[in-house]
Amino acid sequence: MTKNIYINQLVFTQQDKCRVCYTCIRECPVKAIRIVNGQAMVINERCIGCGNCVKVCSQNAKYFLDTKDYVIELLNSDDKVAAIIAPSFPAEFSEIDDYRVFVGMTRSLGFDYVSEVSFGADLVAREYNKRHFARKNQRGEISSDCPAIVFYIKHYHPQLVGALTPVASPMVAMSRVMKKKYGNDLKIVFIGPCIAKKAESHEVDVALTFTELRQLFGEYRITPANADPSDFDPPKAGKGAVFPVSRGLLQASEIKEDISDGGIIVAEGRVHFRDAVKEFENGLIRDHNLELLCCEGCIMGPGTSKGGKRYARRSRITTYTREKLSTLDKEQWHKDMEEFSDLDLSQVFLPEDRRFPAPSREMIRQILESMGKFEPQDHLNCGACGYDTCEDHAIAIANGFAEVEMCLPYNIEKLHKLIEDLNISNENLANARQALKQSEKLAHMGQLSAGIAHELNNPLGVISMYSNILMEETPKEDPMREDLNLIVEQAARCKNIVSGLLNFARKNQLNPVSTDMTEFTGRSIASIIHPDNIKIEFIKSIENPMADIDREQFMQVLTNLEKNAVEAMPDGGTITIRLEGSKDEVFISIRDTGTGISKENMDKIFTPFFTTKGVGKGTGLGLPLVYGIVKMHKGKIDVTSNNEPENGQTGTEFFIVLPRRSELNP
Numbered sequence: 001m002t003k004n005i006y007i008n009q010l011v012f013t014q015q016d017k018c019r020v021c022y023t024c025i026r027e028c029p030v031k032a033i034r035i036v037n038g039q040a041m042v043i044n045e046r047c048i049g050c051g052n053c054v055k056v057c058s059q060n061a062k063y064f065l066d067t068k069d070y071v072i073e074l075l076n077s078d079d080k081v082a083a084i085i086a087p088s089f090p091a092e093f094s095e096i097d098d099y100r101v102f103v104g105m106t107r108s109l110g111f112d113y114v115s116e117v118s119f120g121a122d123l124v125a126r127e128y129n130k131r132h133f134a135r136k137n138q139r140g141e142i143s144s145d146c147p148a149i150v151f152y153i154k155h156y157h158p159q160l161v162g163a164l165t166p167v168a169s170p171m172v173a174m175s176r177v178m179k180k181k182y183g184n185d186l187k188i189v190f191i192g193p194c195i196a197k198k199a200e201s202h203e204v205d206v207a208l209t210f211t212e213l214r215q216l217f218g219e220y221r222i223t224p225a226n227a228d229p230s231d232f233d234p235p236k237a238g239k240g241a242v243f244p245v246s247r248g249l250l251q252a253s254e255i256k257e258d259i260s261d262g263g264i265i266v267a268e269g270r271v272h273f274r275d276a277v278k279e280f281e282n283g284l285i286r287d288h289n290l291e292l293l294c295c296e297g298c299i300m301g302p303g304t305s306k307g308g309k310r311y312a313r314r315s316r317i318t319t320y321t322r323e324k325l326s327t328l329d330k331e332q333w334h335k336d337m338e339e340f341s342d343l344d345l346s347q348v349f350l351p352e353d354r355r356f357p358a359p360s361r362e363m364i365r366q367i368l369e370s371m372g373k374f375e376p377q378d379h380l381n382c383g384a385c386g387y388d389t390c391e392d393h394a395i396a397i398a399n400g401f402a403e404v405e406m407c408l409p410y411n412i413e414k415l416h417k418l419i420e421d422l423n424i425s426n427e428n429l430a431n432a433r434q435a436l437k438q439s440e441k442l443a444h445m446g447q448l449s450a451g452i453a454h455e456l457n458n459p460l461g462v463i464s465m466y467s468n469i470l471m472e473e474t475p476k477e478d479p480m481r482e483d484l485n486l487i488v489e490q491a492a493r494c495k496n497i498v499s500g501l502l503n504f505a506r507k508n509q510l511n512p513v514s515t516d517m518t519e520f521t522g523r524s525i526a527s528i529i530h531p532d533n534i535k536i537e538f539i540k541s542i543e544n545p546m547a548d549i550d551r552e553q554f555m556q557v558l559t560n561l562e563k564n565a566v567e568a569m570p571d572g573g574t575i576t577i578r579l580e581g582s583k584d585e586v587f588i589s590i591r592d593t594g595t596g597i598s599k600e601n602m603d604k605i606f607t608p609f610f611t612t613k614g615v616g617k618g619t620g621l622g623l624p625l626v627y628g629i630v631k632m633h634k635g636k637i638d639v640t641s642n643n644e645p646e647n648g649q650t651g652t653e654f655f656i657v658l659p660r661r662s663e664l665n666p
Contacts, residue, residue, distance in 0.1 A: 009044040010065050010195055011053060017061035022406060024053035024062060025386025029270040029294070030156060033386070034401045043401070045354055048151035049196030050294045051302025052270055064195045064302070068216055070206045071189055075110040079187045082113035084174045084204075086192030087121060087237070088244035090320040091299040091313035092210040099320065100229035106191070106213070108222050113182060113233045117192070120174030121240025122337065127167050127345050140263075140288040142280065144347060145169045145243075147200035148294035149273060157281055158351030168347040170243060175203045177235065177340055193244070193301030196294075209303025235336035238328055241321040244298035245314050268293040359398035367394040371410045384408035431638070434603075456498050464491040510632055512548040517586055520551065521579055524558035533572030542581040547660045553629045560622045561590045561654050568594030568652060584660055591653035596643030605639065634659050 018039050025033045025040065032046035033053065042053065042062070053062045074081050083106055089099075096102045106114050124145065131141070144150050144164045153160050168176070175188045190197055190207040197207040208216075217223070265288045267276035273292045279285050295301050299313040368390060373379055379390040385406040387393040396402035405411060471484040518540050525536055565575045573593035580587040597605065606627045630637045641652040 010049045022386035027052040050148040051195040081187045083111040087118040104227040117174045118237030118240035121170035121243040141165045147196040155354040158353040161351045193303045510550040518545040565592035586658045588656040593651040596650040597641040
């Protein structure tokens with residue numbers, strides 16, 4: 001291999017593992033995630049390589065570029081290859097007590113040299129120290145040792161590129177040290193905790209993470225037991241070993257973080273570093289130097305093993321640094337620092353603006369309204385979608401990165417609406433099932449009634465005819481005449497019952513006529529007799545009262561229901577009749593404050609011969625007849641009732657929905 005590998009993309013998605021929990025979006029400081037067909041895909045051109053998405057994905061659906069094969073290719077070449085180890089290695093390989101064993105294991109892979117980046121950190125720290133005191137009371141700078149921070153500034157705050165400290169990172173500085181000491185043809189492999197390092201600089205041939213190094217140890221069966229301990233190749237490092245912990249740069253540079261001075265601000269983690277950059281950009285802290293880390297210190301980088309404890313790792317770095325400094329050959333260290341005092345540590349940063357044009361306020365408004373967010377109070381900013389605010393989510397939708405369905409409150413509201421619609425559908429289905437059941441029952445009863453009526457008609461006619469003849473031939477003073485009169489009356493009553501049966505059984509032809517329902521309903525009220533203790537209220541709230549009905553038959557409907565209401569209130573009460581309408585239908589409601597109908601009888605009220613009235617006071621054919629007439633008009637009739645005072649006002653209400661236009665009279 002004669003040149004660095006070309007890095008096209010750092011982070012990828014294994015689609016079959018992604019559960020679209022939006023955690024990666026929430027943790028990505030630049031929202032470099034696009035939802036595509038229900039999958040969270042990394043947008044390479046927006047990614048800064050921080051690796052937060054890899055760290056937080058519980059399903060291991062996010063993974064980073066694997067460069068182990070490139071390293072093996074280098075090691076199998078004729079080139080000299082050096083491994084430069086990031087100073088955070090003691091935090092990762094805590095199971096190895098002696099760092100020389102770790103060096104020996106790394107060397108066993110075939111590296112010609114194994115050195116520590118901490119010496120490069122020493123050089124960088126010295127350069128920062130010089131710049132800090134030389135720039136006292138001048139414009140502040142932003143530290144440039146974290147590549148994810150550098151990418152963030154270059155891509156999303158390109159106007160601040162000039163504020164980046166123009167000093168190489170410890171990795172780049174150490175690569176320059178190694179090439180100066182061992183030759184420019186030396187190939188460099190950086191090994192550390194960071195994903196962004198893989199794309200930081202062409203001065204390093206390949207960058208490996210600690211987790212990849214562990215995998216190589218496993219593949220080549222290299223263990224602490226079979227490794228030959230060895231020390232790092234010179235130059236040896238000093239205090240730069242504390243670089244990976246928070247404020248490590250300050251400690252290595254021997255710059256005091258004096259609160260009274262206020263010249264240094266330290267921020268780490270995806271939220272805090274962005275806030276610091278924003279305030280720096282707005283001029284609020286422009287005279288401060290910012291030490292920024294994208295992670296919570298390099299000891300918690302995405303290239304380290306998951307589940308590590310931050311403070312335990314920090315403690316191991318502290319212990320390693322203390323032991324290292326206690327055995328350090330300070331004279332040799334000073335000589336090495338002097339040897340590389342003229343090393344070029346400069347770094348040029350160029351803006352690479354990758355921001356998207358902001359969508360118009362009108363577009364944002366429309367998107368927010370599509371999610372049911374019409375007023376500021378509708379913006380819950382709950383963060384469930386992965387975005388900090390509802391407006392951020394709307395902007396992402398406008399840019400094609402997100403979907404409306406990612407909004408949890410929107411989905412909950414949509415679910416509630418679906419449940420409500422489902423409940424209505426279930427209720428309508430239950431009503432339709434009940435209506436069908438009632439229709440089938442009535443059809444069977446109709447067939448039976450028709451048969452009975454036809455069989456009874458002839459004998460009833462004979463009884464009626466001969467009883468009348470006998471009564472005419474019997475003198476008025478004859479006591480038998482009274483008995484014959486009773487026979488005539490009861491025969492007539494039977495005839496009426498049979499007539500009712502026939503009316504119920506046969507599907508009478510309708511003769512629909514355009515009718516003023518307000519006037520028609522008023523006539524029905526006037527035709528019934530009611531006692532003084534019953535009040536009838538007629539409420540008319542209909543603009544167009546016209547509807548096509550068979551007047552004779554529909555009069556039976558209204559009078560039957562009104563008479564039943566009167567009979568349901570033996571102690572008096574109120575009958576309320578409402579007439580309302582829509583464009584295509586007329587609604588008639590007849591409500592009484594009577595005794596009500598018990599729950600067990602509600603399913604029987606339209607059944608022929610069922611009645612709650614006393615013997616001889618009702619045939620049980622009135623409501624079935626009403627039901628049949630309404631159905632012949634293509635209408636609907638429903639009933640609600642309450643007979644338990646503890647549940648509120650007792651009484652019954654019949655509600656009729658009647659089409660305005662009859663199919664027989666278009």
